[in-house]
Amino acid sequence: MNLRFVEAFYWVVSLKSVSRAAEKLFITQSAMSSRIAALEEELGVLLLDRRDKQFRLTVAGMRFFNHAQRLLALQREIKSEMGAGAQRAVTLRIGAIESVLHSWLIEWVQHMREGNPDFELQLTVETTPVLVDQVQRGALDLAFAALPTVGEGLRSRALPSMEMVFVGHAQLHRKRRYALADLAALDLLTFQRGSQPHVGLIDLFRGAGIELKRVHTISSISAMVQLVEGGFGVATLPLAAVQRLAGRLPLKPLKCEAALPPLPVHASYREDPSSSVAQGVVEAVLAYVGAPPRHRKNR
Missing domain, CATH: 3.40.190.10 (Periplasmic binding protein-like II)
Known part of the structure; x- marks a missing residue:
């Protein structure tokens, strides 16, 4: 079973959209549809109900989604244990409010680049409501905003508030x-x-x-x-x-x-069973922002 097709199905279900899942995986919508169709052919069942424009999972699709989560989590575990995930290029779609941009984000990006030369950044600077919506829709992998993003499959961590x-x-x-x-x-x-x-x-x-x-x-x-x-x-x-x-x-x-009143800051991201990149970046941000300013560049 091709795990790329399993990953495609996972994101279609998580984001409830073929087009948004394609954007998440940096492929075309037609390529995404082809992957789902190939997976359905291999399994011998329909996973998505295509009778109208409203997104629906079939009963088989609901059952397979649970298997997909376990397969992708196992894939990540194997890669981590065998070392296949080391030194991978990191591409992240990050969103931030202006307060974060003008306070510590630029220095953190430079710090991140030093340890990850292949780090590729796609940065969006927007207001909190826009960033929350984009994380919920899957248009961003990670957002730093004044409010946490809530929803199924979403995670938020509180960062140090800003004076x-x-x-x-x-x-x-x-x-x-x-x-x-x-x-x-x-x-x-x-x-x-x-x-x-x-x-x-x-x-x-x-x-x-x-x-x-x-x-x-x-x-x-x-x-x-x-x-x-x-x-x-x-x-x-x-x-x-x-x-x-x-x-x-x-x-x-x-x-x-x-x-x-201090300005609260929350890091929000969508849980990804195939990768711990976003969670790892949040941990790195917490360590960086929580360090005294004079020590940050040496971390």
């Missing part, structure tokens, strides 16, 4: 310490409406009984940074991102009487 700070222009915002009332009188810039930083900002001032003057919602850190640099208000950004940018831009974290 959020108010950020102003180094020459324009000179107070030693800002009260919430001081900041409320300024133009405040934060992430898109409904995002965790936006909700956290609103709740912070609402809890203090302070009315905000204006809150501008912007999905791009680069845009927020340019606005602050131009003297247009104060932004809420991850401290790690500000520390990376402050060396070349006139930005500084503002000391405040109250702290913004």
